Amino acid sequence: MCAERSEEDTLKSPGNGTDMPSHVPVMADEVVDFFTGGLNKGLLVDGTAGAGGHLELLSRALPGMSFLAVDRDPAAVEMLRRRFSDNPDVTVRHGSYTEIPEIIKELDSGKASAALFDLGLSSIQLDDPLRGFSYRYEGPLDMRFDDSTGTTAGELLNRISEKEIADLIYKYGEEGRSRRIAKAIVLNRPIITTLELAEIISASVRRNSFKILSRVFQALRIAVNGELDQLEMLIDDLEHWTEADARIAFITFHSIEDRKIKLLFRDTPGYRQHSPRWVVPCEDEVRRNRRARSARLRMGIRV
Ligand SMILES: C[S@@+](CC[C@H](N)C(=O)[O-])C[C@H]1O[C@@H](n2cnc3c(N)ncnc32)[C@H](O)[C@@H]1O
Incomplete structure (x- = not known):
């Protein structure tokens, strides 16, 4: 699967026409295809909403749905609030994806019919020297989301x-x-x-x-950030806040994370793997966005 998009489209898409710093969403077309393939109503949770790149595309592609955007990074949440301030279908909350059950309860929104997790960090976080994520820029050794x-x-x-x-x-x-x-x-x-x-x-x-x-x-x-423990908690809890038939997608950048998701969809009762089971970015995407090169998208369905 490889989308026909020009370099200019890709560079423009996450910027939202503003001068906000941007992050190019990885395998965006594949993610949108997966969710639009079987959904038209209900709640879609983006548990790692980041700059809102995937969310923006999904909210445009699925006009009948409501959306919950969660991120652990207060700066990302502030940016998400600005980006979606005109969209009544999108609710933004600060927190870890492990807190989604409480957030959903507080919103009284019912279980989710779709969930997306794009793990790791965004280009915005990586490129900000003050966050300390990058070995390229001088900054404090912070690295907290x-x-x-x-x-x-x-x-x-x-x-x-x-x-x-x-x-x-x-x-x-x-x-x-x-x-x-x-x-x-x-x-x-x-x-x-x-x-x-x-x-x-x-x-x-x-x-x-x-x-x-x-x-x-x-x-x-x-x-x-205790990322592997957080992911374990999320996996353990996911069945409690997603509906039967819910579509769930994970984008991982690390082999340990990818293995956990493979086991979730392949071997855990209550889930089945979607076909194709996983997707990697096509050459063209990697050429346009080097940060996509180690990404893997896995898709599953709650049964
Ligand atoms: C790769 S970025 C997501 C980019 C987003 N899909 C987009 O298109 O703009 C990953 C985001 O996950 C957030 N994050 C990491 N761990 C998290 C957690 N446990 N709960 C919620 N957000 C988390 C990071 O702060 C970061 O903003």
Whole structure:
């Protein structure tokens, strides 16, 4: 499946015609096709609404439905509120997707007939030096999706043991040089900024490898935000707030997450895999949006 869209269309689509920072929604046509394929009414929950790129397209494609947009990042929520202020069909709430059952209850909106989760972080978050997600820009080592609460990446790295650092780099970053990197981190503590950390990592492996840097930064982000625990909680709870026949889609960027979703749709009673079971971005999309290259879309139906 590969959409016929020009580079200009893709670059324009998420910007909403405003000067707000933008994020290009991944596999947007495939996501829209999946949801429009079997839905025309009810509630669609976007549990990781981000910049609202997918949501905007879905709200246009499914005029009979109502939409709940949730995001853990207060700045994203503020942007979503502005973006959808003229759309009475879209309700925006701040919170984790693990809090969706309470949000739905409070709204008295009934169970969802569709849900989308586009995991990970947005380009807007990655490109903001003050959020500390990127090894390319100097900034504080923060990395919290919700920067109003919790422990920053700097606080975590400067506190935990060398073994704990090595384990998280190995487990969440799937980086084989984890012990060497962890040793260098501990020797150079305290580490305050993103570029300081990037230099320590590069020196420890004696090369400037973007792959290694991005694996270590991704691992730290996953640990700081408890992303795998959050996903487990979401998976455990999903059947309680989605209707029978609900269409559910996940976009993942990490093999551990993808495996969890595969097991959910393939092996868990109460779900079946949709066909095709998964989709990756076509070459053209990857050429237009490099950040899409490691994405995988999995689709399932509640039975
Ligand atoms: C890849 S972006 C989503 C982009 C969105 N689909 C779009 O088209 O603009 C992922 C978003 O998920 C949010 N997020 C991460 N973990 C979350 C969680 N546990 N609950 C809710 N939102 C979360 C991040 O703050 C980020 O805004």
